[in-house]
Amino acid sequence: MTAPAFETHEVANQPTEFAPRDLWTDDVALREAVAREGADGFVDRLAAYGALAGDALYALGFDANRDRPRLRTHDAYGRRIDRVEFHPAYHGLMEAAVAHGVAGLSWSSGVPGAHAARAALSYLHHQADAGTSCPLTMTHAAVPVLRREPGLREWADKAAAFAYDPREAPIADKRGVTLGMGMTEKQGGSDVRANATVATPQADGSYALVGHKWFFSAPMSDGFLVLAQAPGGISCFLMPRRLPDGAKNAFRLMRLKDKLGDWSNASSEVEFTGATAWRIGDEGRGVATILEMVMLTRLDCMLGAAAQMRMALAQAMHHARHRVAFGARLVEQPLMRNVLADLALEVEAAIALSMRVARAVDAAPRDPREAAFARVATAIGKFWLCKRAPVAVNEAQECLGGIGYIEETMLPRLYRQAPLNSIWEGSGNIQCLDVLRALAREPATRDALLAELQAACGRDAAFDAVIEPTLRSLADAVPGEAGARRLVEALALALQAAVLTSAGSPVAPAFVASRLVQAHPLAFGTLAAGVDTDAAIARVLPG
Structure with missing residues (x-):
C-alpha cells in the first residue's frame, strides 16, 4: 500500500539498536588480558556476566539513571527515617552484581587470579551502569580492613558474600551487607x-x-x-x-x-x-588504616575509566558501521578510521594496564615486587586513565553527531560520568604527589617500575629507543612537585606501552609510534601515515 503523500517519517540510514550485545565476546582485548594476567580459570563466570551486562543490565542502567534516588527524611507521621529510595532497577543491578561476585569474588576464592577476574567483572558491570559501581567498589575494598578486627569478622564475611539484601535490618538478620x-x-x-x-x-x-x-x-x-x-x-x-x-x-x-x-x-x-x-x-x-583500601579503590577508578572509554568506543564503532555519509559508510572513510583507530589504541592500552595492575594486586601478598608495583602503579594509572576518559568519551560522542548528545543514547550519561573518577579517591595532584612520595621513600617502588619497563625491552626497536629517557628519569632524583604531572604522565604512557609490547599486542607498534615516539596531540584522529589503523579497528567489535 502506498503511503500518503504527506507521510514523511521514514527512518533510513540509521543504525540498529546497540544492545543486546555480549560485552565479553565482543572484547578481544579484555579476553586476552584475562588470559595473560592469570584469570583464565574464571572465563565461564566472566562470559556469563558479559552476556548479562550487555543485555538485561544495560537496559536496567537506563531506568536506574532516569529515575534518580529520592531522600525521605521523615515518614508520614513525623518520625525521622533518613531513607533514600531507589528505582527498582538500581536494586536489580546491585543484586546481579553481588550475586556474580563483583563485590566479593576476590575474597571468596583462594585461587590465584581471583582479583584479576573480579577486576574484569567490575569492568563489565561499569559499562552497563557506573553509579552502582560506587557501593560495589567500597564494599569490595572494605573487606580486608574489616578483617583486621576479630570483632568485625561477621561484617567482613557478609560484605564478601554473594547475597544482596536491601532491607534495613541489623547485620544478624542479613546474609549480605x-x-x-x-x-x-x-x-x-x-x-x-x-x-x-x-x-x-x-x-x-x-x-x-x-x-x-x-x-x-x-x-x-x-x-x-x-x-x-x-x-x-x-x-x-x-x-x-x-x-x-x-x-x-x-x-x-x-x-x-x-x-x-x-x-x-x-x-x-x-x-x-x-x-x-x-x-x-x-x-x-586512621589514615594508615584507610590506605589499605586505597589500592583497591584506585584500581576500580582505573577500571571505571577504561570501561567508560570502551563503551563509548563500542557505541561509536557501531554507529560508524551503519551510517552512510558522502557516499560511503563512516567506518570506511579515512579520517573517521583514523579517529576510531586512535580511540581503539587508547582503550586497549587502558584495559591492558588496568588488568596488569589487577594481577599485581592479586600477587601482592605473596610477592614483594608485585606489591611494590601495585603500590605505585595504581596511583600512576589512576591519574592518567581518569584524565583520558572525558576526552575519549567526548570524541566518541562526536562520532555519532547530534544523536550522541541525546539522552536516549548512552553517550551523554558516559560523558557526565567520565570526570568523576579523576576526583574520587584523590584528585590528579594527590595521585602525583603520592607517586613522588613512593619513589622517594619506598625504593622498592622505583625498582619495580624499572623492572617492568626493562622486561619489555628487546621486543620492539622503537620501544627500546624511546624508553631510555623514562628509565633515566627513574634512576635520577625525584623531581619537585612542579614536575610531578609530567613525570607521572611519562610513566603512565611507558607502562601502557610496556604492557602492550610484552604481550605482543598487534596494536603495540601503533601505540608506541603515536604516544612515545611522538607526543600525542590533544585531538584524537591524528595518527601518522603508515600506522596500522586496520588492526586497531578490527579488535573493537565483531563485524
Missing part, C-alpha cells in the same frame, strides 16, 4: 587530617560520633567506614546503619548531592548526633 564511606568534610577535602568530627569512647568499647561529612557515599549501605578525631588522633571507625537491636543509628541525612553524573546512585551530606561506631585499628592510625 554493603558498605559506604564518610571521609570528606567541608573544611578539609582531601586533607582528611583536618577532619573535625569527634569520636568519644564509651564504656562498652564503642565510640559516639558527633560531627558532619560533606560527602557520605551510598547512604543506604548497611555500614560505613568513617574517619573521626578520637582522643589519640584521627582514627577509623565502622558505623552501622542499624544497631544490633534494630534501632536506627544516630545520624541524619541532610540532603542528597545534586551531581553532574552518577545519577543511579546517591551521595549525601550527613550529621552524626552521637552515632555508635566501632574502631578499626589503633587510635591515631
Whole structure:
C-alpha cells in the first residue's frame, strides 16, 4: 500500500539498536588480558556476566539513571527515617552484581587470579551502569580492613558474600551487607587530617560520633567506614546503619548531592548526633588504616575509566558501521578510521594496564615486587586513565553527531560520568604527589617500575629507543612537585606501552609510534601515515 503523500517519517540510514550485545565476546582485548594476567580459570563466570551486562543490565542502567534516588527524611507521621529510595532497577543491578561476585569474588576464592577476574567483572558491570559501581567498589575494598578486627569478622564475611539484601535490618538478620564511606568534610577535602568530627569512647568499647561529612557515599549501605578525631588522633571507625537491636543509628541525612553524573546512585551530606561506631585499628592510625583500601579503590577508578572509554568506543564503532555519509559508510572513510583507530589504541592500552595492575594486586601478598608495583602503579594509572576518559568519551560522542548528545543514547550519561573518577579517591595532584612520595621513600617502588619497563625491552626497536629517557628519569632524583604531572604522565604512557609490547599486542607498534615516539596531540584522529589503523579497528567489535 502506498503511503500518503504527506507521510514523511521514514527512518533510513540509521543504525540498529546497540544492545543486546555480549560485552565479553565482543572484547578481544579484555579476553586476552584475562588470559595473560592469570584469570583464565574464571572465563565461564566472566562470559556469563558479559552476556548479562550487555543485555538485561544495560537496559536496567537506563531506568536506574532516569529515575534518580529520592531522600525521605521523615515518614508520614513525623518520625525521622533518613531513607533514600531507589528505582527498582538500581536494586536489580546491585543484586546481579553481588550475586556474580563483583563485590566479593576476590575474597571468596583462594585461587590465584581471583582479583584479576573480579577486576574484569567490575569492568563489565561499569559499562552497563557506573553509579552502582560506587557501593560495589567500597564494599569490595572494605573487606580486608574489616578483617583486621576479630570483632568485625561477621561484617567482613557478609560484605564478601554473594547475597544482596536491601532491607534495613541489623547485620544478624542479613546474609549480605554493603558498605559506604564518610571521609570528606567541608573544611578539609582531601586533607582528611583536618577532619573535625569527634569520636568519644564509651564504656562498652564503642565510640559516639558527633560531627558532619560533606560527602557520605551510598547512604543506604548497611555500614560505613568513617574517619573521626578520637582522643589519640584521627582514627577509623565502622558505623552501622542499624544497631544490633534494630534501632536506627544516630545520624541524619541532610540532603542528597545534586551531581553532574552518577545519577543511579546517591551521595549525601550527613550529621552524626552521637552515632555508635566501632574502631578499626589503633587510635591515631586512621589514615594508615584507610590506605589499605586505597589500592583497591584506585584500581576500580582505573577500571571505571577504561570501561567508560570502551563503551563509548563500542557505541561509536557501531554507529560508524551503519551510517552512510558522502557516499560511503563512516567506518570506511579515512579520517573517521583514523579517529576510531586512535580511540581503539587508547582503550586497549587502558584495559591492558588496568588488568596488569589487577594481577599485581592479586600477587601482592605473596610477592614483594608485585606489591611494590601495585603500590605505585595504581596511583600512576589512576591519574592518567581518569584524565583520558572525558576526552575519549567526548570524541566518541562526536562520532555519532547530534544523536550522541541525546539522552536516549548512552553517550551523554558516559560523558557526565567520565570526570568523576579523576576526583574520587584523590584528585590528579594527590595521585602525583603520592607517586613522588613512593619513589622517594619506598625504593622498592622505583625498582619495580624499572623492572617492568626493562622486561619489555628487546621486543620492539622503537620501544627500546624511546624508553631510555623514562628509565633515566627513574634512576635520577625525584623531581619537585612542579614536575610531578609530567613525570607521572611519562610513566603512565611507558607502562601502557610496556604492557602492550610484552604481550605482543598487534596494536603495540601503533601505540608506541603515536604516544612515545611522538607526543600525542590533544585531538584524537591524528595518527601518522603508515600506522596500522586496520588492526586497531578490527579488535573493537565483531563485524
